Amino acid sequence: MAGSLIFEFQLELPEHDAEPVAPGQPMRLLVLGDFSGRAPDTPLARRPIHRLDLDHFDQVMARCAPALDLTLDGAPATVRFTCLDDFHPDQLYQQAETFQPLRNQRQRLSCPTSFAAAAAQMQAPTTPAPSPAPAPAQADGGDFASLLGGAVRPAAPRSDIDALVKALVGAVPGTDTRQSSYLAAADSVIGARMRELLHTPAFQRLEAAWRSVHKLVTELELDSGLELYLVDISKDELAADLKSAGAQLQQSALYQLLVERPRQSPDGAPWSILVGDYRFDAGEEDVQSLSALAALASQAGAPLLAGAHDSVLGCAQLASTPDPDDWTAPEAAASERWQALRASPHAGWLALAVPRMLLRLPYGKLTDRIDHFNFEEADGQLDHDHYLWGNAAFGLALLLGQAFNAEGWDMDPGGQLELDDLPAHTFRRDGEAHMQACAETWLSDRAAEAVLRLGLMPLRSLRDRNAARFQRCQSLAQPPQALCGPWQR
Template sequence: MVNVIKHARPPGGIVRTSSRMLADRLIAEIDAVLNRQVNAILHHPDFQAMEARWLGLDLLVREAGRSAEVKIKLISASWKELARSMERATDFDQSHLFELVYNREFGMPGGEPFGLLVGDYDLSPATIDGSDTVSTLARLSTVAAAAFCPFIAGASPQAIGLETFRELNRVSDFSWLQQDKMRLRWNSLRGNDDTRFLGLVAPRVLMRPPHKPFWRKRNDGFPFREHLSESGETLLWGNSAFAFAAIILRTFIDSGWFADMRGVTQDEIDGGMLAPWQLPGLDIGVESEGLSAQPPVEVKLTRSQELQLSDLGIVPVATTYLSSSAIFNANQSLHAPGHYSSETARQNARLAAMLQYVLCASRFSHYLKVIMRDNIGQLSTANVIQRRLEDWLSGYTLGNDDADVSLRSRYPLRSAGIHVTEIPGKPGAFSCTVRLQPHFQLDDISTSFHLVAETSGAAAMGATAGQTEPKRIVA
């Protein structure tokens, strides 16, 4: 700024220009300096990360604002801090995260179970800040499974063996990742049943379009033009886990359920499609504003690439034909389904590893916990408990496949069953298995879930009663 003013005064002997022209030139040069300074700030990696994070949070808050039933709580913790906390704990249930998510909410009478954890991290098998990512994810998955609260975050290109997602067009076969010795622990992690509660989303999404150049509606009148590099790296890319979480919130607010959160209905904004007011497209600029808008995604995936990413345990952010909206057509968890001789069994295992169905089963598990918690200390037998839970489940079950969408939303289960038995050698303790089959089946194979739990009830007056402890989901 000082340099501009110093050279603004014309040298001696030269006819002075008018004061108006001099002032205009000074203002133009000052604006140019300010443009360079503001661009340097906006495009600094640290500032971009902060802006993208807050815009991602804003996306969730705006969506959650439509319902009083949704609450958002924030935890400020870097991946290094989170990993250190998990590593220092003697077991997963001794970690600080378990204390926050399980002990203080899910396991506490009167507590409100968390339904989803969203982490603004880009994860892969590689170490981050010296922390063991695979080990941390393994413990995170155990905490998420215990609390029936899926954890979603972003996936870096290294998660599928690439440097950038733009390299997808040069790679057609990812089978080598299964034999890569550097990924043995990662592949082993994916075989763990608890990783059904982990979701990694990619590629990145555009958190905001570039600022309009020389926009006359600015209150300050500053003629700012945001610098855009040819590679697109100066655009504000952010974690796509926020976009996926926004879809989950919208689905829950609209229906109270999670099954209908993939794909889209023709001429509608529903399912897995993000609305333009959630994530606006990138307008590359033609005569008619919006005519050239591109989807807010880092890479436009083909259908084949979507399937490849899903097979690798990544939730792909896709696009639709002749649309500037992003969409989720699949939501596979990090879990790699087991190998079965039957094609039906293989497809069922794949569906059971989808996050939308894990969310559905988790929702019922939360209610199961609360119902059984209210029965602590009462005189009960296995048959009495079973009848109570059967009556409860019947209120959410509708066997009519021809029912309309609104009716299926009110009765989200096509079928349900429950079996309660006494645990030998543990007076007053019961084993509970719940089978749930959701209505919204967008695939050719029909799947169901089994919740296995152990519960204690007072077998005799004065007996000590425990709490319901859902153990696992079995497809």
């Protein structure tokens, strides 16, 4: 076996016996994930750990300074965020540079005193950009105004603005000078750009990360007894650190973050639960990472909750193939790795959940109205990948935190399995009303059992309700066993 190898590890870790929970010891949840959208400058071993609560959420987000360097319609665009509202279309439209020319033109169209001139510009033919040459001085009207009728800035190659202007001019009938028609055409182009941004995978990942953490902050009773922390570390960073350490896991930066740093804190209280905003598959790199993380979780005395990729089940997307008969048996090597991981000594410290859960409704007048322009994120049923899905590990962390709020360390990790008050999106198809599954799809009993047999925790949407339920709280281990944690000491 290629890696019985990795799982017997022969990982060199110092002996560490789990200590009983001290009287009054708080439950401390640490969330690990990519919260900046880029590689932080601070080395991982010294990466700051931020304490979160409702009063300081925006401050922590501002300190993490999330930002994305994207390509929208072929042109570079940087989008920065300082608070959760910055992910909303109204804020994006008002603040993101990529919308500035469109915003300026729409303002001119909406103003009675500037409408005629703006409409005349839109009727004028656009001038093709000449070959690159030194850029002339730019008029105060900006890129959008110049492309609509003035001189084109030749220093830039064909830009996203150029394409949008052509689309906007084409959207307005040449003989129609009614203000409402021009504004509708402008909103159509702005809406297309907004959908492109909202549905860019990197944007979705960052928005989902922050909305998931915000869900914990708002739905848990955080105080001195239940504390929530965050550390910015991408999945690639995590894998690289573990690979670099090899068998010497105590030399890894993650060992310092998860094991040593809590022991050196003033009260010496350890982490209680680790929440990884990652999805793992059965590939060699992910399985190696999981096996090392299980050992670190055991040392820390805190189980790791994370997500499983649909490919572990043998399908590319569970939502489109929820029937186990349509799943493909894994390759022999992948199956061997997965079974070896489940049989490894520390697998009881891992919990992987699937599928994901819905984090927000699509934007629109019936769900979440946009103030600054007419916008419908969904026209009828939204494409599955265009919904904002979040890692189900956050749902499990929420339930465990709520159990602690209610019962303290006498909690039963499997006593509460249902997530309620999830976003509920209804749409019409073939003349009938339908509800989008809150956890991606509707899993049959047979499908849920198939997921359980792989050691995963299935999250099942409940029909006709904005709720979902975990089938069981279990670890990844084989034979099946309860999830290890400080509640067992």
